[in-house]
Amino acid sequence: MPASKLPIYSALVANFLIAVTKFIAAAFTGSSAMVSEGIHSIVDTSNEVLLLWGIRQSKKPADEKRPFGYGKELYFWSFIVSILIFGVGGGISFYEGVTHLQHPVAIENPIWNYIVLGIAILFDGLSFITARREFNRQRGATPFWRAVKTSKDPSTFVVLFEDAADVLGLIVAFLGVFLGHQLNNPYLDGIASIIIGFILTAISVLLARESRSLLMGESVDITILNEVKKIAEQDSLIVKVSRPLSMYLAPEEVILLMDVTFNANSSGHDIAAAVQRVRHEIQNEFPSIKQIFIEPASE
Known part of the structure; x- marks a missing residue:
C-alpha cells in the first residue's frame, strides 16, 4: 500500500515553525536545552526536505545511465537523514550540554521556555499522531517492531521515529528547564541537553541500520x-x-x-x-x- 506524504509535510511545517520559536526562546533565556531543541527541529526540517527529494528522485523513469531506475534514491536519502540525526542533531546536543556544564548559566525567567515548549509539544504531538496513523494504516495487523523491520518504505518510519524523538526531547527539555529553575541548579539544563543527544543518537542508530539494509538490497518475503x-x-x-x-x-x-x-x-x-x-x-x-x-x- 503506497505511503501518504501527509506525515512528511505536517512534520516539515511543524518543525520549521517550532525551530524559529525555540531559537527565540533560547535567545531570551540562554537555555542550553532550548538551543539543542532548536537545532533538533532545524535538523528535522532538513530531513523532511531530503525525504521529499528522495521520493521525487526515486520516481524518475529508467534511462541509459540507470537502466533499473532510480528507486534506491529514497533509500540513499533516508540513510543520509539517519546520519544527519546523529552527526548534527546528536553531536551538537552533546556539545551544547557539555559546554553548559563547563560554563553554567542560570535561567532567571523561564516563561519563554514554557510557552515555546507547550506550543512545540502540541504541534509535534499532532505530527507524531499523523505519522503513527499512517504507519498503522500500512502495517495493518502486523506487530509494530516486525512492521518496522519488514517495511520497505523508510519515509514512513523515519518520520515516525523523528516525531517520537521530538516529543521525548521536548519532555526532557521541559524537565531540564523546570527542575533547573526550581532547584536553582543550572547544571540540570546541560544534563537535559546531553540526554537529548543520547535520544537522537539512539534513534539515528536504529534508522541507519534499517536504511542501510534497504540500500544494500533486501529480498521480498x-x-x-x-x-x-x-x-x-x-x-x-x-x-x-x-x-x-x-x-x-x-x-x-x-x-x-x-x-x-x-x-x-x-x-x-x-x-x-x-x-x-x-x-x-x-x-x-x-x-x-x-x-x-x-x-x-x-x-
Whole structure:
C-alpha cells in the first residue's frame, strides 16, 4: 500500500515553525536545552526536505545511465537523514550540554521556555499522531517492531521515529528547564541537553541500520517467492524453477530473476510464449514486481 506524504509535510511545517520559536526562546533565556531543541527541529526540517527529494528522485523513469531506475534514491536519502540525526542533531546536543556544564548559566525567567515548549509539544504531538496513523494504516495487523523491520518504505518510519524523538526531547527539555529553575541548579539544563543527544543518537542508530539494509538490497518475503515459484511451475511448458532471486529497488518496485527449466521438446517460439505468460501471471498477482528476468535452461 503506497505511503501518504501527509506525515512528511505536517512534520516539515511543524518543525520549521517550532525551530524559529525555540531559537527565540533560547535567545531570551540562554537555555542550553532550548538551543539543542532548536537545532533538533532545524535538523528535522532538513530531513523532511531530503525525504521529499528522495521520493521525487526515486520516481524518475529508467534511462541509459540507470537502466533499473532510480528507486534506491529514497533509500540513499533516508540513510543520509539517519546520519544527519546523529552527526548534527546528536553531536551538537552533546556539545551544547557539555559546554553548559563547563560554563553554567542560570535561567532567571523561564516563561519563554514554557510557552515555546507547550506550543512545540502540541504541534509535534499532532505530527507524531499523523505519522503513527499512517504507519498503522500500512502495517495493518502486523506487530509494530516486525512492521518496522519488514517495511520497505523508510519515509514512513523515519518520520515516525523523528516525531517520537521530538516529543521525548521536548519532555526532557521541559524537565531540564523546570527542575533547573526550581532547584536553582543550572547544571540540570546541560544534563537535559546531553540526554537529548543520547535520544537522537539512539534513534539515528536504529534508522541507519534499517536504511542501510534497504540500500544494500533486501529480498521480498519467502512466502511471496514460494508463490511466484508455484505460479511459474503451473505452466505446462515448465519442468522446474530454481529458487527465485529478488531485490527491492523501491518500496513498490521489485526486480525478480528466475532460472527455469523448460520441457526438452519445447521450441524457441513456445519458450518465448511461456515466458510472456508467466511474467504476466506473476505481475497480475504481485503488481510490485515490475521487472522479471527469466533465464531458460533445458534438461
